[in-house]
Amino acid sequence: MFTQKRLTEAYKNAKKMYFDDHSRIVFMSDAHRGDGSTSDEFLKSRNLFVHALNEYYENGYTFFEVGDGEELLEYSEMEHIKNAHTDTYQAIKKFYDKNRYIRIFGNHDIYLDNPKYVKKNLFINYDEYSEVFYDFLKGIEPQEAVILKHRNTSQELFVLHGHQGDAPNDQFWFFTMLSIKYFWRFFHRVGIKNPASPVKNVTKRHKIERNYSKWIEKHRRALICGHTHRFKFPNNKQIPYFNTGCGIYPASITALELTEGMLRLVRWKEKVDENGVLHIKRETMRGPEPVEAFDIRKPKEVVEYLAEMKIQRTKKTRETRAAFREEEMENDKED
Incomplete structure (x- = not known):
């Protein structure tokens, strides 16, 4: 019940934007960028992430980062995270400078709901080489949710991180932060995950997804989110629930693309050819399917x-x- 209420509140307060069949949008979430230490889960996939972002930038996409871009519950110093992943933030800045970067906050980067924190940590950055401050994502306003509305058909895509109503990661997030920062952070260094997280707890993850489905059926809107790290693209007879997956799989990252009025779930992964040369390849996992196929109104x-x-x-x-x-x-x- 509480999940339904939280999702509805997020929907009512969501920022409204428009798209059409000429729009090019990529949705990615759950990169969990850390400080570059051994417990930083983003380290193993950052090259995939940067390569994918550069490809999307060159092909005219708008980048929706759908929550948990930074692991701020575990590493509270944003400065250390930016310094550890300069290539990633340079790629993000290119999108932002062209007005093609939309930031949604999740439970692990909930601090971005605070305008003072955003102004201090995202408006400017420090170049350690030249020892100067420069404008970074100046003026950015992270959102809890965004409604994408089709200019011609009025079909809506409701985009948010998806932690809303998940009690430990929503209303009790502060206590979860304490356990992660002072306990689970050190276990991450040796590969042990928090069993209470929806990422590792199958029962919890499925319960969250069932709550998403109930909201979609009631409000007749397609939902795009992250949070569970479980990528999802609905079959023909399933309700329109999409999950972007995450950016910290062991050997790949996933994304949801919207282009030419079509939705597609893709995976970027490293592959070795017959000559032993390492390549980064993009492969389609599901789709493309017309966005109209998911209009349950x-x-x-x-x-x-x-x-x-x-x-x-x-x-x-x-x-x-x-x-x-x-x-x-x-x-x-x-x-």
């Missing part, structure tokens, strides 16, 4: 029809682009 038959029309239009557009590129190549050969 409409009858099922209407949703299926709109989704099929979107697939056909997208296929035709891609074929036209391919033909145009082929024609250009032929003209270049003739010249």
Whole structure:
């Protein structure tokens, strides 16, 4: 019951933004960036994360970081985190400078709900090499939740971290912070995880997801979140609950992409080719599926029809682009 209330409160207070079939958005969450010490879980995947961000930046995406970007419950000094992951924050700054970075806070970076903390730690940064302060994410306003509304159909995607109503990580987060900072932090160094966390506790994780599902069914809105670290992309007959996964899997990171009006769950991972050369590859795990396929406000038959029309239009557009590129190549050969 409390989860339903908290999700509804977040929805009512959410920042509203618009998207359409030309929008390019990537949702990523739960990087848990630390201070670079042995207990920093982000260390093993930061190269994947930076590479993925650079690819998304070059291809015109807006980056939604859906909570727990920093592990502030474990490492309270934001300065140390920024210094440990300079490449990551340089990539984030590129998005922000182009007005393409949206920050949502979660339970492990709940301090970002405090404007004074944000101003002190994110507005400026310190360059240790040149020994000067410079504008970093000046003016940023982290949100608890965002509603993405389609310009033409009014379909909504409700985006938030997903800890709302999870008692130890919501209303009792301060006590959880104390246990993490002064107890579990040291166990992390030898690979022992907190068994009460939804990441490791399957029963707890499934309970949280059932609460998400109840809210979606009642309010008839698609939900995009993180928190559980369990990536999720609904099947055709499932309710529209999406989970971005996380950025601290042992050998990969996951993301949810929205482009050309299509949703797709992807994984970035390291692969070795036949010559022994290490590459970073992006692979599709689920999708792409038209965003209309997850509009549960409409009858099922209407949703299926709109989704099929979107697939056909997208296929035709891609074929036209391919033909145009082929024609250009032929003209270049003739010249």
